[in-house]
Amino acid sequence: xxxxxxxxxxxxxxxxxxxxxxxxxxxxxxxxxxxxxxxxxxxxxxxxxxxxxxxxxxxxxxxxxxxxxxxxxxxxxxxxxxxxxxxxxxxxxxxxxxxxxxxxxxxxxxxxxxxxxxxxxxxxxxxxxxxxxxxxxxxxxxxxxxxxxxxxxxxxxxxxxxxxxxxxxxxxxxxxxxxxxxxxxxxxxxxxxxxxxxxxxxxxxxxxxxxxxxxxxxxxxxxxxxxxxxxxxxxxxxxxxxxxxxxxxxxxxxxxxxxxxxxxxxxxxxxxxxxxxxxxxxxxxxxxxxxxxxxxxxxxxxxxxxxxxxxxxxxxxxxxxxxxxxxxxxxxxxxxxxxxxxxxxxxxxxxxxxxxxxxxxxxxxxxxxxxxxxxxxxxxxxxxxxxxxxxxxxxx
Numbered sequence: 001x002x003x004x005x006x007x008x009x010x011x012x013x014x015x016x017x018x019x020x021x022x023x024x025x026x027x028x029x030x031x032x033x034x035x036x037x038x039x040x041x042x043x044x045x046x047x048x049x050x051x052x053x054x055x056x057x058x059x060x061x062x063x064x065x066x067x068x069x070x071x072x073x074x075x076x077x078x079x080x081x082x083x084x085x086x087x088x089x090x091x092x093x094x095x096x097x098x099x100x101x102x103x104x105x106x107x108x109x110x111x112x113x114x115x116x117x118x119x120x121x122x123x124x125x126x127x128x129x130x131x132x133x134x135x136x137x138x139x140x141x142x143x144x145x146x147x148x149x150x151x152x153x154x155x156x157x158x159x160x161x162x163x164x165x166x167x168x169x170x171x172x173x174x175x176x177x178x179x180x181x182x183x184x185x186x187x188x189x190x191x192x193x194x195x196x197x198x199x200x201x202x203x204x205x206x207x208x209x210x211x212x213x214x215x216x217x218x219x220x221x222x223x224x225x226x227x228x229x230x231x232x233x234x235x236x237x238x239x240x241x242x243x244x245x246x247x248x249x250x251x252x253x254x255x256x257x258x259x260x261x262x263x264x265x266x267x268x269x270x271x272x273x274x275x276x277x278x279x280x281x282x283x284x285x286x287x288x289x290x291x292x293x294x295x296x297x298x299x300x301x302x303x304x305x306x307x308x309x310x311x312x313x314x315x316x317x318x319x320x321x322x323x324x325x326x327x328x329x330x331x332x333x334x335x336x337x338x339x340x341x342x343x344x345x346x347x348x349x350x351x352x353x354x355x356x357x358x359x360x361x362x363x364x365x366x367x368x369x370x371x372x373x374x375x376x377x378x379x380x381x382x383x384x385x386x387x388x389x390x391x392x393x394x395x396x
Contacts, residue, residue: 039068043391103127119153143175160196182306183216202242209235252280259300261308
């Protein structure tokens with residue numbers, strides 16, 4: 001997958017040249033309402049710490065060229081829709097060209113919204129290559145695959161009572177440094193029973209979720225012939241979704257979460273933890289042009305090394321639409337990762353700003369800047385990173 005793409009600039013030129021030819025309609029429109037659209041993005045990034053090291057940092061300029069296709073279809077009664085998207089990310093590092101890679105991204109979704117029954121079925125596959133403080137060791141540039149499938153639906157039993165449930169499955173498969181990282185698969189089943197509160201637009205109720213993560217053996221554990229372990233999580237709590245006021249909406253849950261974690265190769269047999277469980281988002285329409293979103297989370301996670309983590313997050317984002325062309329956004333994120341099976345704690349702070357300019361319905365220009373600081377008591381995991389990005393996004 002690490003290949004130098006000499007023809008990438010040609011791809012970008014073809015994307016740009018094709019916009020005037022196809023603007024005004026999808027690439028192809030069928031009589032039954034099915035449409036095929038061509039997608040193409042060109043993005044240039046400057047990253048001053050591509051390996052997330054605390055010292056001896058490497059900076060680079062990275063060019064991404066991302067052509068793709070989207071197939072979509074809506075029913076005549078507008079109750080159901082299908083969307084299938086495939087894109088190819090051709091990434092070139094101007095200095096460290098050994099990191100050049102080609103990544104495929106495939107996503108498919110079907111949604112239905114009837115009088116009583118509504119739901120979504122979705123699946124996807126992504127190739128990735130990056131460095132993250134939680135999943136990847138500092139200094140490693142790792143290729144890995146992620147995949148998922150989920151089905152979730154809601155059924156109205158009566159005028160005020162509804163039940164929401166489903167199933168999800170996702171996994172991570174590492175392609176490099178397999179002696180250091182654990183592949184994993186997670187299965188979860190959420191169930192919520194809602195009752196309308198005060199108005200039909202706000203529902204509240206009880207929620208439960210069961211989640212199981214299976215850790216596949218890395219190279220060292222395979223050589224020892226041992227079982228790498230698992231994480232089993234139960235959540236019990238209350239949830240709410242809908243309009244609190246005309247300008248404020250909520251979608252979230254809060255309650256009690258328990259975790260049963262076993263990692264035999266590190267001596268952590270049946271390590272049981274419990275904590276506040278939280279996953280909530282509040283959206284506030286401050287004005288006609290300005291919106292604010294606050295997201296809160298606290299849950300148990302698994303790192304790329306198979307570590308058991310209690311993770312707490314806060315994310316605040318503001319968006320402002322100046323006119324039909326210009327929009328701006330800014331955000332502050334905080335995440336605390338407490339490693340339950342070893343002495344490591346990370347406080348990750350991220351500040352970001354960005355702007356978008358819609359040239360027309362088919363062409364968008366975006367620019368962004370972000371600063372990230374991982375304040376860790378593990379000196380090898382502490383780092384700062386500045387990232388500047390400029391992109392052109394075409395759709396025709």
